[in-house]
Amino acid sequence: MTGTRGRIDKRQAILEAAFTVFARDGYRAASVDTVAATAGVAKHTIYNHFGDKQSLFRAAVAALADDALARNLAAIETLRPERDPVEALTEVGLKLAKCYCDEKSWAVRRLLQAELGSMPELQDIVRERATDKVNDALADRLARLALAGHLRLSDPAVAAEQFGALLTAPFDARSRLGTRKIPFNELAEVTQNAVQTFLRAFGVR
Amino acid sequence: MTGTRGRIDKRQAILEAAFTVFARDGYRAASVDTVAATAGVAKHTIYNHFGDKQSLFRAAVAALADDALARNLAAIETLRPERDPVEALTEVGLKLAKCYCDEKSWAVRRLLQAELGSMPELQDIVRERATDKVNDALADRLARLALAGHLRLSDPAVAAEQFGALLTAPFDARSRLGTRKIPFNELAEVTQNAVQTFLRAFGVR
DNA sequence: AAAAGAATGCACTGGTGAGTGCAGTTTATA
DNA sequence: TATAAACTGCACTCACCAGTGCATTCTTTT
Numbered sequence: 001m002t003g004t005r006g007r008i009d010k011r012q013a014i015l016e017a018a019f020t021v022f023a024r025d026g027y028r029a030a031s032v033d034t035v036a037a038t039a040g041v042a043k044h045t046i047y048n049h050f051g052d053k054q055s056l057f058r059a060a061v062a063a064l065a066d067d068a069l070a071r072n073l074a075a076i077e078t079l080r081p082e083r084d085p086v087e088a089l090t091e092v093g094l095k096l097a098k099c100y101c102d103e104k105s106w107a108v109r110r111l112l113q114a115e116l117g118s119m120p121e122l123q124d125i126v127r128e129r130a131t132d133k134v135n136d137a138l139a140d141r142l143a144r145l146a147l148a149g150h151l152r153l154s155d156p157a158v159a160a161e162q163f164g165a166l167l168t169a170p171f172d173a174r175s176r177l178g179t180r181k182i183p184f185n186e187l188a189e190v191t192q193n194a195v196q197t198f199l200r201a202f203g204v205r
Numbered sequence: 206m207t208g209t210r211g212r213i214d215k216r217q218a219i220l221e222a223a224f225t226v227f228a229r230d231g232y233r234a235a236s237v238d239t240v241a242a243t244a245g246v247a248k249h250t251i252y253n254h255f256g257d258k259q260s261l262f263r264a265a266v267a268a269l270a271d272d273a274l275a276r277n278l279a280a281i282e283t284l285r286p287e288r289d290p291v292e293a294l295t296e297v298g299l300k301l302a303k304c305y306c307d308e309k310s311w312a313v314r315r316l317l318q319a320e321l322g323s324m325p326e327l328q329d330i331v332r333e334r335a336t337d338k339v340n341d342a343l344a345d346r347l348a349r350l351a352l353a354g355h356l357r358l359s360d361p362a363v364a365a366e367q368f369g370a371l372l373t374a375p376f377d378a379r380s381r382l383g384t385r386k387i388p389f390n391e392l393a394e395v396t397q398n399a400v401q402t403f404l405r406a407f408g409v410r
Numbered sequence: 411a412a413a414a415g416a417a418t419g420c421a422c423t424g425g426t427g428a429g430t431g432c433a434g435t436t437t438a439t440a
Numbered sequence: 441t442a443t444a445a446a447c448t449g450c451a452c453t454c455a456c457c458a459g460t461g462c463a464t465t466c467t468t469t470t
Contacts, residue, residue, distance in 0.1 A: 010447080026322060028233040031427055042448045043429090053428070113382055114319030117231060123381055131378060162402055165374030170366050173336060176328055177318055197367055200406035215417080236457060247418045248459090258458065 011049055013039045018060040023107035027057055027115050054119065057111075062125050064108050069130040071099050076134070079141040081148035086199065088145075093167050093191040100168045101187065106178030135160050153202045162201075166194035216254055218244045223265040228312035232262055232320050259324065262316075267330050269313050274335040276304050281339070284346040286353035291404065293350075298372055298396040305373045306392065311383030340365050358407045367406075371399035 017039035021030045032053055036043040050056040075095035079088050099105060112122055139160035145151045153159045170190045175182050199205075222244035226235045237258055241248040255261040280300035284293050304310060317327055344365035350356045358364045375395045380387050404410075 024322065026233070026319060028231070029323070032429085033427075044449090045447055047429070048446075110318050110321065113315050114231065116315065116382055116384060117229065118234070120384065123384060127378075127381070135378070158398055161375050161378075162371055162398065165370045166367055169370030169374040173340070173366070176332070177321055179321060179325065179328060193363055193367065197402075197406045201402045202405070237459085238457075249419090250417055252459070253416075 010039075010041060010045060014041055014046055014049060014056070015060050015063050017041075018056050019064060019104075019107070022057060022060060022111055023104070027111060032056075057115070058119070058122065058125065061108060061111060061122060062129065064104055065126045065129040068099065068102075068105055068108065069133060071102075072096065072130065072134045073137055075099060076137045076141060079138075079145070081141075081144045081150065085145060085150040085203070086195065089163075089195045089198065090191060093163075093195050094188065096164075097167055097171070097187050097191050101171055101175060101178075101182050103178070106175075110178065135164065138163065150204060151202045152204055159198075159202060163194065163198050166197055167191065170194075215244075215246060215250060219246060219251055219254060219261070220265050220268050222246075223261050224269060224309075224312070227262060227265060227316055228309070232316060237261075262320075263324070263327065263330065266313060266316060266327060267334065269309055270331045270334040273304065273307075273310055273313065274338060276307075277301065277335065277339045278342055280304060281342045281346060284343075284350070286346075286349045286355065290350060290355040290408070291400065294368075294400045294403065295396060298368075298400050299393065301369075302372055302376070302392050302396050306376055306380060306383075306387050308383070311380075315383065340369065343368065355409060356407050357409055364403075364407060368399065368403050371402055372396065375399075 014035070018035045021035045021038055024030075025034070032043055032046060035056070036046055039046075046056060050059060075092055075098075078095065079092045108126070112126055115122060135157070139156040142151065142153065142159050142163070143156040146153050146156065151159075167190070170193075171182060174180075174186065174190070219240070223240050226240045226243055229235075230239070237248060237251060240261070241251055244251075251261060255264060280297055280303075283300065284297045313331070317331055320327060340362070344361040347356065347358065347364050347368070348361040351358050351361065356364070372395070375398075376387060379385075379391065379395070
């Protein structure tokens with residue numbers, strides 16, 4: 001009666017393979033046989049663990065969303081009110097930009113958007129696990145910066161929304177929706193631009 | 206030898222039906238039979254006009270991209286340097302936001318992103334026809350505003366990029382990727398926020 | 411009116427993929 | 441060591457769908 005119900009290593013291997021294959025081929029074009037082959041596992045094992053293709057997909061996406069949340073929150077932690085706001089915002093911005101431009105992040109967003117029609121719950125899975133929490137955490141930190149006298153803002157939620165917008169939206173075009181890898185200096189440039197504009201609008205100067 | 210080669214009305218009906226079905230079901234899940242039925246046309250007719258499923262898809266997406274471009278450019282026309290910049294930016298912002306939140310726009314972006322892997326050319330089709338031109342046009346107008354002394358900016362391209370970011374990115378979250386319809390007052394609110402922040406950063410005050 | 415071109419309906423091929431059934435093997439637990 | 445549970449390999453069903461072939465029926469042009 002130990003915790004090895006379902007042989008965790010296999011389950012993990014399946015989840016990783018599933019994400020790889022789904023990300024490469026898309027949900028519909030990916031076959032369960034391919035996932036099985038990639039994971040080095042019999043097709044039956046997959047059906048034992050996850051029941052059907054949809055559930056496997058949901059599980060894979062959820063796992064990735066958890067990952068992404070952790071990395072984003074870790075980045076936001078860096079934003080402490082006792083630091084120099086320019087420096088701190090730039091560092092956090094760069095970290096968040098890196099998260100956003102991660103290959104897996106692109107894949108999750110792509111899969112999510114593609115299958116929205118057939119599996120609306122996906123939206124909530126990802127939003128509850130990641131997006132919302134990241135925005136809240138960022139808003140909290142910005143509020144503390146404002147309280148410390150480093151920013152002048154009326155609504156921290158809006159400020160977080162806009163900081164995020166300035167930081168991520170430019171990459172949609174620049175990386176051609178994740179097709180092209182963004183070189184580091186461009187990452188830094190966009191971050192720089194975002195922080196500069198954000199501080200021009202909300203900084204105390 | 207008149208211009209009716211291919212019976213335009215049928216071709217048009219097919220394109221519209223194709224887009225409807227693709228947008229609803231996604232590229233792979235949509236069957237050519239369904240498109241034919243929706244268009245009220247025999248399957249053969251589709252193959253006569255477009256050759257195969259992929260070409261039909263490309264044609265449908267391209268047609269929609271042309272539409273979107275026209276609407277976006279029309280919106281940007283409104284941005285004339287002799288007008289009051291706050292008013293002008295707000296009006297243009299609202300129009301652009303409306304374009305971005307249009308149901309068809311969401312569908313195009315969804316389909317595009319979903320099929321990027323299997324049809325990379327799509328990216329270029331849409332970018333050449335719409336995105337790039339819109340950005341350029343916006344940058345041009347912002348440059349003229351700056352020249353007229355209404356804005357203080359070093360790089361109009363970056364300014365356009367950021368105005369676009371502030372204007373569109375918030376809707377990704379707020380409309381849940383196009384799932385939820387944005388009520389007008391929220392559209393106005395986001396636009397308001399965007400213009401306000403943009404002018405705080407780049408306005409002459 | 412005749413001929414050419416489009417469009418239609420229907421049946422058919424060939425391919426693919428989700429999910430199941432089964433018989434046998436490995437691994438862990440008691 | 442016995443026994444249950446998990447895993448494997450393979451074959452099989454069933455459904456769906458892109459694309460084609462053909463005989464027939466409009467529609468347009470000359």
